[in-house]
Amino acid sequence: MQEQHKALCNIINQFHSLEAKLMTSEENQSLSRRFQRIKKSFEELNLFVHNPIGEDYSETRLDCEASISGESSENLKIIEVIKPLVYFKHEGDNELIQRALVIAEGRAE
Amino acid sequence: MSTTIDYGIDLGTTNSAIARYVKGEVIVFKNPISLKETLPSVVAFKNERTIVGDKAREMLKKSSNNVFGLFKRKMGTSDSYMVGDTGNMLSPIQLSSIILKELKNFIHSEGSTESVVITIPSAFDTVQSNATKKAGYEAGFKEVVLLQEPIAASLAYANKSNLNITDGKWLVYDLGGGTFDVALTAIDDGELKILDHEGDNYLGGTDFDKAIIEQFIIPKLKEKGTFANLETELKTASGKYNRLFYKLMFLAEEAKKELTNSPIAEIEFEVTDDKGDDLDIYLELSKEVFESLIQASIDKTIQLIDAIIERNQISNEDLKCILLIGGSTYIPLVRSRLHEKYGIEINTSLDPTTAVVIGAAYYAGIKPKAKKTATSSATTSLKKGNFKFAYERVVREASTMLLVMAQEETEGLQYRITRSDGGFDSGLLPMSKQITADLPLIPNAHNAFQFNILDSVANRVFVEEIGITQGKFSIDGQPLPNNICLEVDSIESETTFLEPVFKKNDILPLRKVITKQVSKTIYKDSNEEIVIKVFEGDIDSIPAANKLIGMISVSGSSLDRDLIKGSDIELTLEITESRDLKVGAYFTLTDQEFENTFSSSESSITKSVLQTELNSFQTNLGVKLQQLEKDAKYEEAARVVAIDKEINELKSELEGIADDQISDDFYVLDVRKRELGKKMQAVFNTSFLTKTIEDYYEWKETTEFRLIDKEATEQDNAEFKKVVEDEVKFLQEGNITTIKMKINHLLSICRRIAQRTPMTSEDVMMHYLYLKGQKYMARSKANDLIAKGDHALENKNYIELVSVIKELSILKDKEGNSDLFKNKGTGLK
Numbered sequence: 005m006q007e008q009h010k011a012l013c014n015i016i017n018q019f020h021s022l023e024a025k026l027m028t029s030e031e032n033q034s035l036s037r038r039f040q041r042i043k044k045s046f047e048e049l050n051l052f053v054h055n056p057i058g059e060d061y062s063e064t065r066l067d068c069e070a071s072i073s074g075e076s077s078e079n080l081k082i083i084e085v086i087k088p089l090v091y092f093k094h095e096g097d098n099e100l101i102q103r104a105l106v107i108a109e110g111r112a113e
Numbered sequence: 114m115s116t117t118i119d120y121g122i123d124l125g126t127t128n129s130a131i132a133r134y135v136k137g138e139v140i141v142f143k144n145p146i147s148l149k150e151t152l153p154s155v156v157a158f159k160n161e162r163t164i165v166g167d168k169a170r171e172m173l174k175k176s177s178n179n180v181f182g183l184f185k186r187k188m189g190t191s192d193s194y195m196v197g198d199t200g201n202m203l204s205p206i207q208l209s210s211i212i213l214k215e216l217k218n219f220i221h222s223e224g225s226t227e228s229v230v231i232t233i234p235s236a237f238d239t240v241q242s243n244a245t246k247k248a249g250y251e252a253g254f255k256e257v258v259l260l261q262e263p264i265a266a267s268l269a270y271a272n273k274s275n276l277n278i279t280d281g282k283w284l285v286y287d288l289g290g291g292t293f294d295v296a297l298t299a300i301d302d303g304e305l306k307i308l309d310h311e312g313d314n315y316l317g318g319t320d321f322d323k324a325i326i327e328q329f330i331i332p333k334l335k336e337k338g339t340f341a342n343l344e345t346e347l348k349t350a351s352g353k354y355n356r357l358f359y360k361l362m363f364l365a366e367e368a369k370k371e372l373t374n375s376p377i378a379e380i381e382f383e384v385t386d387d388k389g390d391d392l393d394i395y396l397e398l399s400k401e402v403f404e405s406l407i408q409a410s411i412d413k414t415i416q417l418i419d420a421i422i423e424r425n426q427i428s429n430e431d432l433k434c435i436l437l438i439g440g441s442t443y444i445p446l447v448r449s450r451l452h453e454k455y456g457i458e459i460n461t462s463l464d465p466t467t468a469v470v471i472g473a474a475y476y477a478g479i480k481p482k483a484k485k486t487a488t489s490s491a492t493t494s495l496k497k498g499n500f501k502f503a504y505e506r507v508v509r510e511a512s513t514m515l516l517v518m519a520q521e522e523t524e525g526l527q528y529r530i531t532r533s534d535g536g537f538d539s540g541l542l543p544m545s546k547q548i549t550a551d552l553p554l555i556p557n558a559h560n561a562f563q564f565n566i567l568d569s570v571a572n573r574v575f576v577e578e579i580g581i582t583q584g585k586f587s588i589d590g591q592p593l594p595n596n597i598c599l600e601v602d603s604i605e606s607e608t609t610f611l612e613p614v615f616k617k618n619d620i621l622p623l624r625k626v627i628t629k630q631v632s633k634t635i636y637k638d639s640n641e642e643i644v645i646k647v648f649e650g651d652i653d654s655i656p657a658a659n660k661l662i663g664m665i666s667v668s669g670s671s672l673d674r675d676l677i678k679g680s681d682i683e684l685t686l687e688i689t690e691s692r693d694l695k696v697g698a699y700f701t702l703t704d705q706e707f708e709n710t711f712s713s714s715e716s717s718i719t720k721s722v723l724q725t726e727l728n729s730f731q732t733n734l735g736v737k738l739q740q741l742e743k744d745a746k747y748e749e750a751a752r753v754v755a756i757d758k759e760i761n762e763l764k765s766e767l768e769g770i771a772d773d774q775i776s777d778d779f780y781v782l783d784v785r786k787r788e789l790g791k792k793m794q795a796v797f798n799t800s801f802l803t804k805t806i807e808d809y810y811e812w813k814e815t816t817e818f819r820l821i822d823k824e825a826t827e828q829d830n831a832e833f834k835k836v837v838e839d840e841v842k843f844l845q846e847g848n849i850t851t852i853k854m855k856i857n858h859l860l861s862i863c864r865r866i867a868q869r870t871p872m873t874s875e876d877v878m879m880h881y882l883y884l885k886g887q888k889y890m891a892r893s894k895a896n897d898l899i900a901k902g903d904h905a906l907e908n909k910n911y912i913e914l915v916s917v918i919k920e921l922s923i924l925k926d927k928e929g930n931s932d933l934f935k936n937k938g939t940g941l942k
Contacts, residue, residue, distance in 0.1 A: 025383070037683065037699065044626065063159060063168040065553070066146055067536035070171050071359035075350040077175035084356065086363060091534070091555070098534045098558050103147075107359050110175070 013090055013102045016046065016053055020088045052091040054104075056082050061108040068104040076110030083109045118228045118258055118480045121473025122216055123265070124209060124245065126185045126234075126314075127290050129154050130470040131216040134478025139471045142219035146531055146538050150467055152219075155182040156211050158196045163527075163541040165215040175350075183291075184208045186314060188248075189241035206248045213252035214571030226572070228256035230477040232469050235261045235296045235310040253570020256483055258476075262287065263296035264305050265472030266438045269463055272475050281433045282308070284418065288447060289439035291317040293414055297421050298436075309425055311417040316410055318369070318441040324406040325365035325398065326358075330380065333396055338386030357384055368398050373443045376400050404446045411450050418455075434458040438468040495521065495566060495575040502564070504552075507582045512553045515579065517564070519546050525569045533561040541567070554583040593619045597688065600646040600656045601941045602632045609656055609939055611648055614686050624687045632942035635676040639669030643676070643940035645684065645698055650787070658790030660783070663694045665709050673703045682941065723767055723782060727760050730786075730793060734760075737797065746803070752796050759789055805852045806844055812859040813837060819862070824869040829862050836862075864922070874914050878902045881921060895924060 023039045026032045046053055061070055061080040067089050072080065082104075089104035121139075123130045128151040132141040141150045147167055157169035157180040164172070172180045178197025184205040193202045217226060233245050242259055249257035263285035280300055287294040294312040298305065331343055346352035347361070364380050371378035380396040422429070435451050435458070442448070442465050452459050463471075503516040515530070526544035530552065531537065537553055544566055554560045559582045566575035598611035615623050635641045644666045650659030669676075685697035685708075697708035734757050741750040763785055770778050816833055819825060836858045843851050868874065881899050889895035898921050905913035 028383075034704070040626065041628065041683070063157070063162075063164050063172060064537055064539055066168070066532075066538050067534075069167065071362065072171060072175045073350070073356040073359050077172060084360065086360065089536075093558075098555050100535045105363065107356055109356065 009092060009101045012046075012049065012051060013087075016051070016090055016102070017087050020053070020055065020085070024085070050093045051101075052093060052098075053088050054091070055085050055088045056104050056106060057085050058082060061106070066103070067100055068106045068108075070106050070108045072108050072110065074109040074111075079111045080108040081111065082106045115224065116481055118230050118256070118477035118482060119225050120220070120228075121230045121232075121260075121265075121470055121475070121477040122213065123232050123262070123467075123470035123473055124185065124212065124248075125151075125154055125289075125469070126183055126292050127154055127317075128152065128466070129212050129216060130467060131219050132467070132470045132474035133220075134474045139474040139478075141467050141470060141474075142216075142221065144219055145221065146535050148535065152212065152215060153182070154185065154212050155180065156184075156208050157181070158198060159540075160198065161543055162539070163211065165211060165541070168538070168540070181208055189238065189244040206244050206251065209245065209248035210251035213248060213254070214567075217252065217571045227254060228258070228477075228482050229254045230258045230260050230473045230480065232260050232262045232265045232473050234294060234312070235263055235307045236294070236312060237261075251570075253572060258480055260473055260476050261296075261307050262294070262469050263298050263307055263310070265470075265476065266436060266463065266468045267298050267305060267472065268475045269468045269472035270436050270460065272471075273462060282427065282431055283433045284421075284435045286414070286418070286435050286437050286442065286447075286451065287439045288414065288437075288441040289317050290441070291315070291319055293317060293417070293439075295414065295418050295421065297425060297427075309421050311421055313413065313417065316413060317439075318366075320410060321369055321407045321441065321444070322362055322365040324410075325368060325403065326361050328406050329398060329402065330361055330365070330396065334384070334394065337394060338384070338390060338392045339388045340386055354384070357382070369403070369444070372398070372400050372403050373445060378403075400445070407444070407446065411446055414447075415450065415454055429455045429457055432457050434460045436460045436463070438463060438465045440466050497575075497577075500575065500577065502577060502579065504579060504581060506580065508554065509583070510554075511556070511583075512551050513581060515550045515552055515562075515564075517548045517550075519544065519548075526574070527567045529565045529567065531563050531565075533563065537562075552579075552581065554581060556583055558583060593617055593623065593688070595649045597623075597662070597686070597694075598648045598650070598659065599627070599629075599684070599686075599941070600644075600648060600939050601629065602939055611650075611656055611659065614647070615688065622687070622689050624685070626683060626685050629682050629684060629941045631676055631678055631680050631682060631940060633940050634678040635667075635669050635672065635940060637669055637672045637675050641940070642666050642668040643682070643698075645696060645941065646939060647686065647694060647696055656790075658787040658794065660787070663696050663709065665696055665698055665707055667698065667700075667707055671705075671707075672700075673705060676700060676702060720767060720770060720779065723779065723786060724764070726786060727764050727767070730789065731757060731760055733797075734793065749796060752792075756789060756792050756796070759792075763789070802847050805856075809844070809852050809856050809859075812856050812863075816859045816863050819866045822866055822870065825866050829866060832858070832862055868915055868918065874911060874918055875906060877918050878906050878914060881918075889924060891924065895921065898924070 019039075019042060026035055027039070043053055056068060059082050061068060061082050068082070070080075070082070073083075084107040085104055086107070087102060087105040089100065090102035092099045092101045117134075119133065121132050121134070130141060130151045132139050143150055144152060144166070149167075152166045153170040155166065155169040155173055157164040157172050159172075159179060169180055170182065173182055178195075181194050181203070184194065187205040188209065190205070193204045194208065195202055213229075213231075220226060229249060231245055231249050233242055237245070245259060246257045266285050266287070267283070282297060282299045285294075285296045285298050287296075292312065292314050293316040294310065296310040297308040299308050300306075326347075327344070331347075334340060335343060340346070343354065346354040347358040349355065352358075360382060364382060368378035368380050376399060378398045380394075380398060382394050384392050384394060386392055432455065435455065437448070437451075437460065442461070448459050448461065499520045501518040501520070503518075505513055517528075523544040523546060527541045528539075528544045528548065529541050530539040530550055532552075532555075534555065536555065539550060542548075552560070552562060559580060562579040562581070564575075564577040564579055565573050568574050593615055594617065596613050596617050597615040598613050600609050601612050602609050614625055614627065631643065633641070635643060645664065646656065646661055647663040648656055648659040649662045680700070680702040683699040683701065685695075685699075687695040687697075689695075693710055695708065695710045697706065699706045734753050738750055738753045738757075741747075741753060763782060767782055770782075820830055820833060836855055843855065867877065882903060898917050902914060902917035902921070905911075905917060
């Protein structure tokens, strides 16, 4: 199962990077529906993909591995997601099978 | 109770690990939260919180006053570290003891945790060694035994290979993330010892990643775009490319790993240069180029080995092998350069990241304890009743507050809260009489937390399991009183049926996206239509027996192009808490979107709607009755008559109500209408199955007759046998789809035999001539083919004739059963 999850996470990571690259362009907005459908297919495999972009980051968040850029390490926000976080749901439990790889940036208040 | 030392610990400069020898096997414990076998040797302090490992390392570069790593280098010195936020002074021993306590947390096996083997570098002197021992005692271990790292690695090697080494020398080459060590190791009369060692505390894998960025990526970036002060802008915290720098560190590390088993690694990223141009950067880093970047560093390690060899006056031949440990020894250049230079065995049989801790555990497993200690006597349990927990068990927010009240002394205790999926760790915090904590929650899931209290030496003295459900149920969320279903076509039964979208008791608001297929081709500008009907009610009944709560119909006149059978329709259904239904339909093929919102208050049952529906019921029943009487199925026919009678009664009652009457009467009659719909469905289902089984027997007989024909092959006979072999089973099961598939198979066998028979082809062509393309939508194309077939028939050109028949048959298959539904159907399947 672990090997299978690893392979699926690799696909999810490629998908994530494709989505991130294409969705920056206004022209490609119509593709978002396709991306949602692929995500739904992942969900049918009990894999829940979450992109934490824009969310708060702190050292208690173990679902992300962060590099902290910028001058401040206070009030951290996730500004870039290199790999999304992936949960595997089985028998009502959530298992974190991939931590998100993110870049967080601090903003001094 | 074990008589040997309990655990082995690799207390590393950059990473640490803990393992145990159990019945001949070594178990390396994993961090219960991150599930990694290693723990970064980094400690951070934030307010009152102590953070150890990965999360502390993340903060290393940003909060240098409060985050401490590499303190192993200072073991045995009087240097101490001041925590910026609190002004507290911490010694390297205290920081090391925090790492050791955290490693204790990895242990999941039962038994004593009082004795330990801790590894130290071969370069450690007595003071440094004693400092390491002290850290072990401060972490709560009663007995601490030290072991040199190269010896630990050698033990792991010897045990893995089942070697019985009696004498000889070898090198242990340890190239890690940030440090390099090499030790000349020997065994003399069964005693393992370190003869000499060398090292560089600033040489390791991270330097290779930096070399990729500085010597490969940055020059390429400068070629492709306009950048002033690129290095500074990347590396300084205020630099505009600082964010990119961290991404490049990740990409460089990935590329380095890729090059261990591939000749080329791809590096791809986007950047906007100083002129504002967006650049899509794609670089290929070859193994040769990478090796040229790290060549000097590898050469430096070789110089250090040479120094050892020269100092000890030994030759290469005196060495049995070079044992590789440390993650950076995966790099092929390391292996090839060492082999080239020394011409001896380069041993890579160990996992380079855990070799030292495995060796430490082997040593612990054979080293008797110096003194006997009572099992787990240090662990004192706190009384459950002395701690009160308050939290909401069901919440809709993204996080919730936990309140803990202690009714006993908390001095010197710490607490820690973790979430079972591994997504949250509060870190170590001082326990007090009253604490509050904000717990982040996974949406729409049950979140299991563990609240632990630890004593001063990290023994767990109290555990409380906390379960919180997010989003599922709440006093604010209303349950859905009935199923919400979508009406779709059933090709098998030539009717429509309901497919569930949301189930009864699902909590509002709800949203779902489902993909369906178009069941019939809708031509642009035609009057054909796709009807999306959403019903509320019983899934097992026919649509008419339920309440229609929303409908979108899209006719050919609204389409930008033909909507081909089988293409996708993406339906989005949303129900708000106030029960507004929003239905959206997106046609993938035409790239068109239609949507409508229906408010539950708009539901209207009028006299005319009810009359129309009841009339429609009677029309269907009339057709069914004729068919049943024709087939002499009098029992079923009687049931149809009874239902028809009830419909007539209902219609009379309906007549008695004024058109504009505002009362519940229409709703009462609507409920009765739906009950009648259910009864109707039962009759239709039974008779359709009977008809399908009859069809099967008819086609079976026809096929048997065809198989007598000389044109029938052995394959046809074999296929027939296969179709009918489990006949009893599939007919008893009564699955209409399966039986239809069997019929289709028989039909295709008959067709095949027929196509091989010239006389039959003539018959078939005569049939087509008779029909004149009426059964085809593409009538003109069909008529062209029929004319061609007529010509072939006249000239007795059977090859041409068979070809034309085949083309006509394919054309019909492509068009599908567009006239399948006697009623219109929804156009969805």
